[in-house]
Amino acid sequence: xxxxxxxxxxxxxxxxxxxxxxxxxxxxxxxxxxxxxxxxxxxxxxxxxxxxxxxxxxxxxxxxxxxxxxxxxxxxxxxxxxxxxxxxxxxxxxxxxxxxxxxxxxxxxxxxxxxxxxxxxxxxxxxxxxxxxxxxxxxxxxxxxxxxxxxxxxxxxxxxxxxxxxxxxxxxxxxxxxxxxxxxxxxxxxxxxxxxxxxxxxxxxxxxxxxxxxxxxxxxxxxxxxxxxxxxxxxxxxxxxxxxxxxxxxxxxxxxxxxxxxxxxxxxxxxxxxxxxxxxxxxxxxxxxxxxxxxxxxxxxxxxxxxxxxxxxxxxxxxxxxxxxxxxxxxx
Amino acid sequence: xxxxxxxxxxxxxxxxxxxxxxxxxxxxxxxxxxxxxxxxxxxxxxxxxxxxxxxxxxxxxxxxxxxxxxxxxxxxxxxxxxxxxxxxxxxxxxxxxxxxxxxxxxxxxxxxxxxxxxxxxxxxxxxxxxxxxxxxxxxxxxxxxxxxxxxxxxxxxxxxxxxxxxxxxxxxxxxxxxxxxxxxxxxxxxxxxxxxxxxxxxxxxxxxxxxxxxxxxxxxxxxxxxxxxxxxxxxxxxxxxxxxxxxxxxxxxxxxxxxxxxxxxxxxxxxxxxxxxxxxxxxxxxxxxxxxxxxxxxxxxxxxxxxxxxxxxxxxxxxxxxxxxxxxxxxx
Numbered sequence: 001x002x003x004x005x006x007x008x009x010x011x012x013x014x015x016x017x018x019x020x021x022x023x024x025x026x027x028x029x030x031x032x033x034x035x036x037x038x039x040x041x042x043x044x045x046x047x048x049x050x051x052x053x054x055x056x057x058x059x060x061x062x063x064x065x066x067x068x069x070x071x072x073x074x075x076x077x078x079x080x081x082x083x084x085x086x087x088x089x090x091x092x093x094x095x096x097x098x099x100x101x102x103x104x105x106x107x108x109x110x111x112x113x114x115x116x117x118x119x120x121x122x123x124x125x126x127x128x129x130x131x132x133x134x135x136x137x138x139x140x141x142x143x144x145x146x147x148x149x150x151x152x153x154x155x156x157x158x159x160x161x162x163x164x165x166x167x168x169x170x171x172x173x174x175x176x177x178x179x180x181x182x183x184x185x186x187x188x189x190x191x192x193x194x195x196x197x198x199x200x201x202x203x204x205x206x207x208x209x210x211x212x213x214x215x216x217x218x219x220x221x222x223x224x225x226x227x228x229x230x231x232x233x234x235x236x237x238x239x240x241x242x243x244x245x246x247x248x249x250x251x252x253x254x255x256x257x258x259x260x261x262x263x264x265x266x267x268x269x270x271x272x273x274x275x276x277x278x279x280x281x282x283x284x285x286x287x288x289x290x291x292x293x294x295x296x297x298x299x300x301x302x303x304x305x306x307x308x309x310x311x312x313x314x315x316x317x318x319x320x321x322x323x324x325x326x327x328x329x330x331x332x
Numbered sequence: 333x334x335x336x337x338x339x340x341x342x343x344x345x346x347x348x349x350x351x352x353x354x355x356x357x358x359x360x361x362x363x364x365x366x367x368x369x370x371x372x373x374x375x376x377x378x379x380x381x382x383x384x385x386x387x388x389x390x391x392x393x394x395x396x397x398x399x400x401x402x403x404x405x406x407x408x409x410x411x412x413x414x415x416x417x418x419x420x421x422x423x424x425x426x427x428x429x430x431x432x433x434x435x436x437x438x439x440x441x442x443x444x445x446x447x448x449x450x451x452x453x454x455x456x457x458x459x460x461x462x463x464x465x466x467x468x469x470x471x472x473x474x475x476x477x478x479x480x481x482x483x484x485x486x487x488x489x490x491x492x493x494x495x496x497x498x499x500x501x502x503x504x505x506x507x508x509x510x511x512x513x514x515x516x517x518x519x520x521x522x523x524x525x526x527x528x529x530x531x532x533x534x535x536x537x538x539x540x541x542x543x544x545x546x547x548x549x550x551x552x553x554x555x556x557x558x559x560x561x562x563x564x565x566x567x568x569x570x571x572x573x574x575x576x577x578x579x580x581x582x583x584x585x586x587x588x589x590x591x592x593x594x595x596x597x598x599x600x601x602x603x604x605x606x607x608x609x610x611x612x613x614x615x616x617x618x619x620x621x622x623x624x625x626x627x628x629x630x631x632x633x634x635x636x637x638x639x640x641x642x643x644x645x646x647x648x649x650x651x652x653x654x655x656x657x658x659x660x661x662x663x664x
Contacts, residue, residue, distance in 0.1 A: 063539060140581055184541070197585045207395060208585030209516070209542075218581060220574040220600055227603045229581050236582075242552040249472055249550060249561050250568075251583060253529045253540030268552055271559045 032177060034170045038325040040283070043318040044174060047281040051257065052181050058279035060257055062182035067258040067281075068212075068248060068269060069175070071189035071196060073303040074262045074285050075204060076167040077156075079294045081302055083163045084195050085127075087150055091134035108133070132233035136216055140194065140229040147198045161332065164203050170326045171260070171285075175204055178258070186256070188212045188248055190240035190265055194231075212251045214239045244269035262287065267308040270317065282317035284308060289323035364509060366502040370657040372615070375650040376506060379613040383589065384513050390611035392589055394514035399590040399613075400544075400580060400601060401507070403521035403528060405635040406594045406617050407536060408499040409488075411626045413634055415495045416527050417459075419482055423466035440465070464565035468548055472526065472561040479530045493664065496535050502658045503592070503617075507536055510590070518588070520544045520580055522572035522597055526563075544583045546571045576601035594619065599640040602649065614649035616640060621655035 035041040050058035051065065072078040092102065092111045102108030107126035110118035119126065135143065151164055159166060175185050187196060187206055193213030200206045215236040218229045239247040245268050248256065259266070259273035262285040270282045286305065287296050298306035312319050322329070367373040382390035383397065404410040424434065424443045434440030439458035442450035451458065467475065483496055491498060507517050519528060519538055525545030532538045547568040550561045571579040577600050580588065591598070591605035594617040602614045618637065619628050630638035644651050654661070 063533075066541075193582070193585070201395075209398075209583065211585060215582065218578050220577045220604070222603070227577065227600070227607050229577060245552045245559065245561060246550050250525070250547065251541065253525070253543060268559070271554070272552070275559050 032170065032173045034173055034326060034328045036325055036327055038321070040318050040320045040325050044177075044281065044283070047258065047279060048177065048181050050279050060278065064254065064257065065178075065181070065183040066186065066252060066254050066256040067178050067183045068186045068188040068252075068256040068260070068273070069171070070261040070263070070266045070269070071187050071191055071200075071213075072262075073287065074168075074260050074266070075171050075175075075187070076164070077293060078303050079296075080157065082191065083156075083166075084191050085130075086163075087147070087154070087195070088130050088134040090150060090154060091146070092130065095134070128235075132216070135192065135195075136231045136233035138231055140218060140231060143194055143231055144198045147195055151199055159330075164199050165332060166330060167203055168285075168326070169328050169331045172204065172331065174260070175206070179205065183258070184210065186210045186212060186248075186252060188239065188244055188259075188269060190214055190238070190243075192216075193239075212239055212247045214243075240265045242268050245272035248272065257281065259283070260285070261308065263303040263305050264308045265303075267311060270308065270311075274315065274317075282312070282315070283320060284312050284317060285320045286322060288321050289326075289329065291323075292329045293322060295323075364502065364505045366505055366658060366660045368657055368659055370653070372650050372652045372657050376509075376613065376615070379590065379611060380509065380513050382611050392610065396586065396589065397510075397513070397515040398518065398584060398586050398588040399510050399515045400518045400520040400584075400588040400592070400605070401503070402593040402595070402598045402601070403519050403523055403532075403545075404594075405619065406500075406592050406598070407503050407507075407519070408496070409625060410635050411628075412489065414523065415488075415498075416523050417462075418495075419479070419486070419527070420462050420466040422482060422486060423478070424462065427466070460567075464548070467524065467527075468563045468565035470563055472550060472563060475526055475563055476530045479527055483531055491662075496531050497664055498662060499535055500617075500658070501660050501663045504536065504663065506592070507538070511537065515590070516542065518542045518544060518580075518584060520571065520576055520591075520601060522546055522570070522575075524548075525571075544571055544579045546575075572597045574600050577604035580604065589613065591615070592617070593640065595635040595637050596640045597635075599643060602640065602643075606647065606649070614644070614647070615652060616644050616649060617652045618654060620653050621658075621661065623655075624661045625654060627655075 031045060032041055050056050051060040053059060069075055072082050089111050092108055096102050096112055102112060107119055107122040107130050110122065111130065151162060154163060155161060156163055156166055178185055185206055187200060187210065189196060191213050193211055193215045196211050196213055197208040200211060201208065217232045217234045217236045219232055221228055221230055237243065237247065244266065248269065255276040256273045257276065257279065258281040259270050260283045261270055274280050274282050287294050289295060296303065297309060298304060363377060364373055382388050383392040385391060401407055404414050421443050424440055428434050428444055434444060439451055439454040439462050442454065443462065483494060486495060487493060488495055488498055510517055517538055519532060519542065521528060523545050525543055525547045528543050528545055529540040532543060533540065549564045549566045549568045551564055553560055553562055569575065569579065576598065580601065587608040588605045589608065589611065590613040591602050592615045593602055606612050606614050619626050621627060628635065629641060630636060
């Protein structure tokens, strides 16, 4: 096991000199420092110890150390609604000047009138129209700029901070800890792949090629002698529920040995991870902290956690109790 | 510039001691040893020098050093037909015992009678049927085993060797040389993504998560309490021509700075690579060696090279003359 932030050679010297037992290391605060000394923290450390110890029967070669993370509700918050939906709503308001017809057409009318009930009434069809109107009919480069500019300016309604500051400090530490132990960390999110890529490298240390997500189709075109990729108003792939193992296979082509989620949308990803040979780590973030973040599970429309929590209990998967297990929530 | 196989610290010492000038390094046979001292070899070395030299205006940060390689005809041979088609033909012959109807149904009848003209007459529709009959209706794990077993047993008709020994030694050296200089190397092939993944890591050093290719759809199912991904007889994505930049964007999410191809199917990938900012390397492998491999370009049905060769000439892209530039073709 390598210790996050403790140079490997120093650790090796320390251990070989018998100055530090492995048990002592596990409760060493330099590993996952924003975590209380909880079962969930210990599960993560025990797993990493087992798969990185060459003398352990659970040893896994570095190339096979694939860890996947849901994004919404697992790496950053998802309330009062998925941040990408809030982005789409903001975009409709900006774009409305060029679309006078939106004043009288749903789902745009509901958005412009801040009528959340009416928006909800438009259902999946309305949501899809909202996404296509705000996410398609521009080049991939233009969309990247739009997302980047929105993130730089928009503020979360409750915390009054940029959305990409509402990421979980304890999970940033898990990402770094796994990478320090030669894991490759991937995002596998129901969110849009191109909505995440512009910012996740700076925030999570996850490069664009390690992001799996939902997508619309794109088309190669040469415009004024310059090749571009145009985003089309047509669904390509929904990376949620049964789609997550499909997306993992399509993009990664190996089965992960560790998976982190927070909702029923992550259940199949956890099942797929659990079904592989050898040591596995399946983790659910349970939102239990109404004061510092939000408390919700089976009755929530956003990030519903019901079946996956039952299955976690039945299979001994790790469940993070956000309120009890995390010393801090956000980096700020 | 790091030298392939020369440890970095040794190189640093050698250079800092003034024992080796950079020009001397470029013609040093330890770099790309199977290449003659050609313009194409020099183009590759000059490019790597420029993007890895921090004092050069062309310097590119390691994370952005993405290089993409076509597979058929660029990393391994593609004659007398794409090896994946030869796989499908072999599979039809194995599976025919369970499909008596194939004796009288095209395209299977043509395959079973070794009637290449009749097979060609079935056109794209026939080819698609052949692919679906041999590539779908099994789990992803089963397909991996089928490909692995085929590669272990099948022999190329001309060279009497396993297909994955018909890879180009000079290109293996380019892959290793780029990786030694902190590039991430990706395959971007019209071939099937799941047909390549079982063997490309051992042969090219390219892990499954860095393979982009054509695909059929898969579906998550729980069979006998065990989750599986079932391969469906339905096209998902064709990673060829205009599809290559789309596949690159979908999987990698960054624009490559170097691209290697050999046919018109690679043209859009090279255009997409060329259109980025800063130093770029676009390379075509021109098959000019009828004796050691094959000689073909604009009149070939497999790996036709016509428009891309014209565009290479017009834009100063690098064209490898296989006969003149490569000392050896295959590793054996």
